[in-house]
Amino acid sequence: MKISLIYFDFPFWRAEIARLSLYLGNIEFEDLRITSDEFQRVKSNGHLDNGIKIPFHQLPCLVVDKISVAQTGGIGRFCGKLADLYPQNNNIEAALIDQYIDIATDITEMVSKTKAEDRNNIFIESLKRKLSILNNSIDSENNYLVNAKISIADIAIWRMIGWLISGNLDGIQSDILKSYKNISKICLSTESHPKVNEWINKTYPKTYIKGNF
Numbered sequence: 001m002k003i004s005l006i007y008f009d010f011p012f013w014r015a016e017i018a019r020l021s022l023y024l025g026n027i028e029f030e031d032l033r034i035t036s037d038e039f040q041r042v043k044s045n046g047h048l049d050n051g052i053k054i055p056f057h058q059l060p061c062l063v064v065d066k067i068s069v070a071q072t073g074g075i076g077r078f079c080g081k082l083a084d085l086y087p088q089n090n091n092i093e094a095a096l097i098d099q100y101i102d103i104a105t106d107i108t109e110m111v112s113k114t115k116a117e118d119r120n121n122i123f124i125e126s127l128k129r130k131l132s133i134l135n136n137s138i139d140s141e142n143n144y145l146v147n148a149k150i151s152i153a154d155i156a157i158w159r160m161i162g163w164l165i166s167g168n169l170d171g172i173q174s175d176i177l178k179s180y181k182n183i184s185k186i187c188l189s190t191e192s193h194p195k196v197n198e199w200i201n202k203t204y205p206k207t208y209i210k211g212n213f
């Protein structure tokens with residue numbers, strides 16, 4: 001099976017859910033990172049400069065034996081199944097993992113649909129409400145979100161939170177996580193997984209600070 005994952009050159013959760021699953025599962029893949037210039041063309045014509053089709057004109061896109069697949073959740077589940085980070089025969093465990101992928105999407109959309117000037121107190125309070133609910137959904141004894149083993153849910157939440165506290169989002173302070181200890185614990189456990197650590201060393205910008213949760 002020939003697999004390529006197409007995204008931009010940064011470790012956002014929408015791409016990392018796939019890249020990191022494949023890496024953790026020792027599954028060979030092409031990690032294709034495109035420029036924002038090429039993405040402007042993708043948005044208008046729905047394919048890469050080399051002709052590869054990009055469904056819905058959106059990234060990430062996974063290409064499996066020349067078949068292009070879009071949508072973060074589906075891509076994450078596909079890679080998770082290959083890498084044993086998402087169950088193939090346990091529907092309830094799958095649904096528990098899915099709910100974390102979907103809350104990562106909800107929070108991402110909530111933030112990315114606002115401009116810096118709209119991130120006022122009301123917005124920050126509603127973001128904190130979401131984080132608090134997420135925090136309370138996690139058992140404080142657990143190192144991972146579902147069934148005490150790493151899954152695509154942990155990768156999604158760790159990288160979504162990493163983006164949220166990066167300091168690169170105007171109006172969102174990097175200490176926003178400080179009251180949410182269960183989320184922090186999940187992020188720290190995921191980041192210190194040996195293969196995750198290897199991937200960070202191999203692919204993240206040298207400025208990336210570990211343990212910052």
Ligand SMILES: N[C@@H](CCC(=O)N[C@@H](CS)C(=O)NCC(=O)O)C(=O)O
Nearest residue numbers: 014043057058059060070071072073
């Ligand atoms: N529903 C899509 C959303 C992906 C998405 O919004 N990707 C952004 C880049 S991070 C994008 O392609 N935006 C351009 C557009 O939506 O036209 C998914 O879950 O993958």
